[in-house]
Amino acid sequence: MKEAAGKSKSEETRGRILTAALHLFRENGFDQTTMREVAREAGVALGSAYYYFESKETIVMAFYHQAQDAMVARIEQDLPKQKGLKSRLRTILDVKFQHFEPNRKFLGALLAHTADPKNPLSPFSEQTRDLRDKDAAQFAQAVEGSGTKVPDDLKEHLPHLLWMFQMGLILFWMYDRSPGQRRTLVLVDKSLDLVVSLIKFSGLPLMKPVRRTVLEVVRAVSGD
Amino acid sequence: MKEAAGKSKSEETRGRILTAALHLFRENGFDQTTMREVAREAGVALGSAYYYFESKETIVMAFYHQAQDAMVARIEQDLPKQKGLKSRLRTILDVKFQHFEPNRKFLGALLAHTADPKNPLSPFSEQTRDLRDKDAAQFAQAVEGSGTKVPDDLKEHLPHLLWMFQMGLILFWMYDRSPGQRRTLVLVDKSLDLVVSLIKFSGLPLMKPVRRTVLEVVRAVSGD
DNA sequence: CTCTCTAATTGAACATGTTCAAAATAACAT
DNA sequence: ATGTTATTTTGAACATGTTCAATTAGAGAG
DSSP: OOOSSSSHHHHHHHHHHHHHHHHHHOOOOOOTHHHHHHHHTSSHHHHHHHHOSHHHHHHHHHHHHHHHHHHHHHHHGGGGGOOOHHHHHHHHHHHHHHHHHHGGGHHHHHTTTOOOOTOSSTSSSSGGHHHHHHHHHHHHHHHTTTTTTOHHHHHHHHHHHHHHHHHHHHHHHOOOOOOOGGHHHHHHHHHHHHHHHHHHHHHSSGGGGHHHHHHHHHHHHHHH | OOOOSSOOOHHHHHHHHHHHHHHHHHHHTTTOOOOOHHHHHHOOOOOHEEEEOHHHHOOOOHHHHHHHHHHHHHHHHGGGOOSSSHHHHHHHHHHHHHHGGGGGGHHHHHHHTTOOOOOOTTTTTTGGGHHHHHHHHHHHHHTTTOOOOOOHHHTHHHHHHHHHHHHHHHHHHOOSSSSHHHHHHHHHHHHHHHHHHHHTTTTTTHHHHHHHHHHHHHHHTTTT
């Protein structure tokens, strides 16, 4: 097996299949695209598609991994330009939606299994923990660099809470039938206000009991 | 078409298919059960199953409708026994989980499409609005009868917010791998505390701005 | 160059949800 | 009773994601 600089022959075939698939997914949607079409467009036999990808959905997952790398880079570049907490959080969300937008038609295929505990591609599954953690790390960074004071007990959980918040928005966006998903824009703005307020108020002494209850819930969710 | 008192022949066949399906679903899970098995166990041809049910998932939906009727009745009976807000909300949740418990294995089949906007069986779809509204009405009743003061602007939306809360808990329960789903019990308890506190505090003058932001978010979600 | 072993490729076969045209049965009008 | 229409039943056929045994190509050893 030679391991040349660019792409081994094998990598190139895999790439061709991925490209063909994403092209067809974008064109006709996930469900409308058949694996036979993908194979044909990639110029390989049906079996080959399965040699490189476990399943149809795995292809979407490959896209997602690819996209995340790009998004992480982009966010790392844009984040330092923003100072306030809201604008920093918004930067992350903007990059996400911008990258997802041309692929809305088939990203649903992944989200469709959000709630399926058995599916390894579910955003809550063990297999996608890595993606989650990377996302959460960026949220941590966004909060960190904003100079916002966050109580210690909350600090630990905030990144994953923000990740959940993001998932909610993405879910809403998938459902959003308004032209150009304008309603999502409104929601992002309003809900960011809310989230930012909550984070800022969370430090007030008055909030201690509420915060404690919230954290108990969080702990119950994340497993004692 | 005769319409006798009990069950027309047709209703009886439909019932037999439904019973056979649920039996197999409970026994072997949704995915493991094939429509051919269902038909065989019901003593009909494969095509008949599709004459009575649009799809495999529709069968689960039929169960859900049936279950809701039973649950509504049960809740209506249990609710008046409880006075406080927390115990009234808990009554609803307890009845739900109790009814769902023996069917955990296949209810996931419905939840699996929670996030699929295209699926008519999604709990957010137009086709399931009726179920949502009935559920919300019971939450309204639970709040109503608890003598808890709820600000006017919030009152309108609270029932559906509680419905969302319930969906979150059910989702968690589906994922919950702890024996007997004990973690869900803990979560129900803790999160009920939180929800009840939030509702009670929501009336404080201090909360006005937060409440307004929350309601703006709710309005953005439910469509301007 | 030939042999051997691994990686890659192939397409037929399979499983299963779903559709559909045809047949059987029931309901009804005259 | 007979013809007519609506309901129910049937199983073969279809579509498509997935598996797999067989084949081919490639790389390294001798």
